[in-house]
Each structure stands twice: as structure tokens, then as C-alpha cells.
Amino acid sequence: MTPSPPLFGTADASYRAAGGIEGIRRLVDDFYRIMDTWEPARTIRQMHREDLTESRDKLACFLSGWLGGPKLFQERYGSISIPMFHASWPIGDAERDAWIGCMAQAIDLQPYAPEFKEYLLRQLRVPAERIVAVQRKTTPERPS
Known part of the structure; x- marks a missing residue:
């Protein structure tokens, strides 16, 4: 019986699936x-x-730690709150979609396993959505 590969998102499985740093x-x-x-x-x-x-x-550096590898961002730049870091820019649905679109194309170019490509893009949508949600809470409504 062949051992099953580690589940993405556990330990450093995602970091290794991404090819390390x-x-x-x-x-x-x-x-x-x-x-x-x-x-x-x-x-x-x-x-x-x-x-x-x-x-x-x-x-x-952020992705390294976020994917379960070395916490390079913290070592070099300190701690980070992704939504608060992005709070100084006007980020809405269009900006989120553009970011995800760039990332989807970049992921598609990588030699990752298809399952990991799907997993990674799905996981990256979470902080992207969170940034937009925080912006909506902290930005007053603009008149039409």
C-alpha cells in the first residue's frame, strides 16, 4: 500500500508542494x-x-510562512496583519479580482500538481476577500 501524500495546509506540505522558497x-x-x-x-x-x-x-517571504515554511516575513519585516497592511489603498471587488486574476495566471504557469494549484488559489481567495471586507467596514460610503 502506498502512503498517501500529506494534506495541503498541514505542517509544511503546502510549502513543499510549492517547491520551497x-x-x-x-x-x-x-x-x-x-x-x-x-x-x-x-x-x-x-x-x-x-x-x-x-x-x-x-x-x-509572506507566502513562505503562510504555506507552512520558514517565517521569513516575520524574521525580516516583523509581524503583519494582511487586512490592516492593505488599509491605506482603496481595494474593492475590482482590485481583488485583478489580484486574484494575476495570481491565477501565475499559479497556472507553475509545475505544481493540479490539486495543489486548485488548493492554493482557493486559499489565496480567503485573505483577498478579508481585505475587501475590512475596507468595506472602515471606508465610509461614497456618494453615487
Whole structure:
């Protein structure tokens, strides 16, 4: 009988499925390359500095710990609250969808197992939705 693979989301199974930090950095590089060139992402790209070096490192470090690997973000940058970190930018449904769209395309380019690709995108929707929900609570209604 063949042992079943570890379940994604337990211990470092997701981190390993992503190819460790090297695989995560490839994902992040593809993500930002797509953000640079995909028209629906123009608005979210403008929220970043021209030089994406620090953004790339922060996202890769965050994903490392978030996927069960080394807590690189905390080691380099300190603790983070994803919704509060993004509170200074106007993020609504369109921005969330653009971010998820970039990430979906980047994930599709990776040599991940199909099951992990589906799992990862589903899991990334959770913080994306949370950011929008926090924005809705803290931003007063704008007149139409």
C-alpha cells in the first residue's frame, strides 16, 4: 500500500508542494510580471512602487510562512496583519479580482500538481476577500 501524500495546509506540505522558497519566488516573479503586463491589473500595479524588488521579497517571504515554511516575513519585516497592511489603498471587488486574476495566471504557469494549484488559489481567495471586507467596514460610503 502506498502512503498517501500529506494534506495541503498541514505542517509544511503546502510549502513543499510549492517547491520551497525557490518555487515560491518563481510564482511571485510570474505574478508581478503578469501584473506589469495584464491590462485589468493596471490599477493594482499603480499601487506599487516602480521598483518591485521589495514587493517581490515581501510577498515571497509572506507566502513562505503562510504555506507552512520558514517565517521569513516575520524574521525580516516583523509581524503583519494582511487586512490592516492593505488599509491605506482603496481595494474593492475590482482590485481583488485583478489580484486574484494575476495570481491565477501565475499559479497556472507553475509545475505544481493540479490539486495543489486548485488548493492554493482557493486559499489565496480567503485573505483577498478579508481585505475587501475590512475596507468595506472602515471606508465610509461614497456618494453615487
